[in-house]
Amino acid sequence: MQRVDHTRKDPQCAPMIIFIQRLKLRILWSWQGWSAAWREEYSLRSWVWSYLISVLLAFWLPLSVAERALLLALGLLVIAAELFNTAIERTVDRISKEMHPLSGAAKDAASAAVAVTAIAAGLAWVVILIG
Numbered sequence: 001m002q003r004v005d006h007t008r009k010d011p012q013c014a015p016m017i018i019f020i021q022r023l024k025l026r027i028l029w030s031w032q033g034w035s036a037a038w039r040e041e042y043s044l045r046s047w048v049w050s051y052l053i054s055v056l057l058a059f060w061l062p063l064s065v066a067e068r069a070l071l072l073a074l075g076l077l078v079i080a081a082e083l084f085n086t087a088i089e090r091t092v093d094r095i096s097k098e099m100h101p102l103s104g105a106a107k108d109a110a111s112a113a114v115a116v117t118a119i120a121a122g123l124a125w126v127v128i129l130i131g
């Protein structure tokens, strides 16, 4: 099938086409990153299942819209932090799998970042439920 190059016909629509093409690529790369992390990282899968349970709870409990929004957003933040953690682990391992205090410190800091976001989400749950 022949490809139609719209930019040749109307130069004004070129930025829009480039934007859409870049967006499609970014979605593809993000999907690749997500599926690889999902396959290989037990921690990510655990956070996703915990998040799904928290979403069900947040909609089942008599909470306000703002409370639900906060809990759902904080839960997603934990998942995002876990993805950053995975990215840092991969980068460190790509540079060298050799044991080194700096490699350990980088991985520990990434792990601590996940813990901080998880504590934030947990605190939000405690404050909303207990007051």
Ligand SMILES: Nc1ncnc2c1ncn2[C@@H]1O[C@H](COP(=O)(O)OP(=O)(O)OP(=O)(O)O)[C@@H](O)[C@H]1O
Pocket (backbone or CB within 6 Å): 041, 043, 085, 089, 096, 097, 098, 099, 100, 101, 103, 104, 105, 107, 108, 111
């Ligand atoms: N190259 C290294 N040099 C020194 N210490 C390391 C190194 N690799 C891992 N460690 C130590 O082992 C810990 C676990 O690292 P690992 O890469 O096995 O993470 P993981 O078990 O996959 O973690 P997560 O469950 O968060 O995915 C690190 O936080 C760090 O303390």
